[in-house]
Amino acid sequence: MILFLQAVLGPQHREVGAARHFVGGQLAPRPARVAIGAYAKDSGFYLLSYDGDDVEVTDTFHRSIEEAQAQAEFEFGIRGADWITVRSPWPYGEREG
Numbered sequence: 001m002i003l004f005l006q007a008v009l010g011p012q013h014r015e016v017g018a019a020r021h022f023v024g025g026q027l028a029p030r031p032a033r034v035a036i037g038a039y040a041k042d043s044g045f046y047l048l049s050y051d052g053d054d055v056e057v058t059d060t061f062h063r064s065i066e067e068a069q070a071q072a073e074f075e076f077g078i079r080g081a082d083w084i085t086v087r088s089p090w091p092y093g094e095r096e097g
Helices: 065-076
Strands: 002-008 033-038 045-050 056-062
Touching: 002 065, 033 065, 045 065, 056 065
Parallel strands: none
Antiparallel strands: 002 033, 033 045, 045 056
């Protein structure tokens, strides 16, 4: 996975509610940050959510980065200026998965 963009959620962002994600039958908590990334083998992009310990909690697949950003805006109110361009946070730049 190579990450391209991330946004840290702050008090200005919405709580979970516009869309609900479940993990193990439980409502997933509000993420601490979200990121947009892609696998080389896939034709689209993933909107990933991470908890406060930086563990991936959920992901959704989108055909473009713009669609993933639109989903993040719908779910949390993340806007263009909230996104930070990043390189992959993993030490070697890529992680197979």
